[in-house]
Amino acid sequence: MSKKLKGHTFLGWLTFAMIIFALYMALVHAPVERVMGVVQKIFYFHVASAWNAFFAFFVVFVASIIFLKTRNRKWDIIAKVSAEIGVVFTTIVLVSGPIWARSAWNRWWVWEPRLTTTLILWFIYLAYILIRSASIEEDKKGVLAAAFGIIGFLDVPVVFFAIRWWGSLYHPEVVKGSGGGLHPAMFQALIACVVAFTFLYFYFLQKGIFIELSRLRIEKIKEELRAEN
Amino acid sequence: MLALLTPPSAGEVIIAGQSASAKPLNYRKKIGVISHNTFLYNNLSAYENLLFYGRMYDVPNLKKRINEVISEVGLKYSLNDPVRNFSRGMQQRLSIARAIIHEPEILFLDEPYTGLDQAAVKILNNVLLKLKNNERTILMVTHNFEQALNMSDRLVILVGGRIVHETPGSFLTLESLKDLYLNLVEER
């Protein structure tokens, strides 16, 4: 137990250092964008969160499949925790997106395919969490949530293409990501942010799994105590 | 678990020397289940219920068989009434007919006597007796000591999910069974 805890703490400090480094890279190292100004700095965290959200939901998808196959409780917990983290990162994307869009396109919200798909994604995994919190017996809950985790993830690419085709009818070429001519320092900052956020994800994941396992243990102890009395 | 609704957490279910989980469809064909839930559709008539379940079990000569089982449970004159209008006892009787329509080799009974009126108890006993004479296996779960003792050839007491006692039924009297049970529960 104590050894495990050490690894946990180590990951925590490492993540902390990475975040500080990423902040330095994004805020100091990367130059200020000429047109958009300081607001453009949101971009680094926006993209990093988006990448992590997708990654988290991919983990939900894989863990759900493995859980249905093996019925190992561990995978159920991973899926659950990962979905929660994914929703947090998606929320960051959805908040930072409009702030950036306001200064870049002078509109809070644009029905742009990536942003809109992210919104739908957010709703899908909110639904996932709702299934998790519905009143069903614990064993069954895992199975139902896993089934939805699989369906939901498979739905994402279809949603994206549907929205893209739909959007092209109304918003021809409104959006071009700031890709293309990205300054090398900006690119470095972006990479640093993505890596740091990925570490953050794993830190959260481990913490979440730890909390879940503790919860299960407490319940087991309670059960034993009840049986004794 | 024996009815293969839940996969066993460990081991496997072996019936008549064969693993049941390997071919669940074949296995399900051989079992019938009577529980305190009737599994009937309220908006269908008795006949339609039996017709539906009979078809699901691929019963040959279904119409003849329906007539047989329906007389066996004494519902001949309510054949075309919707189950919604049946009394609790009648529904239970129909549920018995439903469980035996495909002439199962093994019959599972889960607390079958709860909520049965006297007529239904008598009918259920007759059905069970008949199956027993036809050398079918009957497995009954009950908290009713008297019924357990009267009906069974072999008696197994489960406490906390484990077999704690096994004995031929005729070795015990009602009193000794009750004592035995209470002792076993207490020991844990």
Added chain:
Amino acid sequence: MGYLSKILNLVWKDLVIEFRAKEILSVMLIFAILVPIILAFSLNSAQETTENIFPGIIWVALTFSGILGFNRTFLNEKQNDSLLGLMLTPVDRTAIYFAKVIVNFTMMIFTEAVTLPLLFILFDFRFRGSILTLVLVIFLGTLGFTSVSTFLSALSANTRASEILLPIILFPIIIPVIIAAVQSTGIVLVGASIGEIASWIKLLGVYDVIFMAVPFILFEYILEV
């Protein structure tokens, strides 16, 4: 009896029950007319704009009334725990899924057949397209919607608050169907050729295939006790 005739037997059972009770279908029909009326008032539709919003009105009405009906998909099976009885019978779980899809699909088609003509009259919409193409679009859209809804209603039927859970878990998932169905319906209604909606039809087709195949695999898990 084979797999197919068992499905038919299951469908027969559900349709007879529905025919007796008329609980679900009547509600679906009324709702499918009521929603467009609400929309007509809230959108202040003038004659010129009707053309743009009519396809949307159709599909909003159909989805809403569909959800209302699909909430009840597994209600019959809960009354006397007959779902358990079904699962004891020697039939593949997927047959239960397909039977429910067919039943729901039949009810949707029936609702559409009755309400769509009424909507055309109500909004005084001059139909200029080809009926066959419209039927194809509605068929594909309804199929995708039904197959996913049936699966998710089986999922939500396990919870106590199933009726409020279903819309929330269903709507995000069916967004591609809604988009594709509304767009292609809109194009068909003004009399465009099938070539112009080819990509939408393809999208609907892909969606239908994915969301028939995946529930097919997953349905067994959902029904576990």
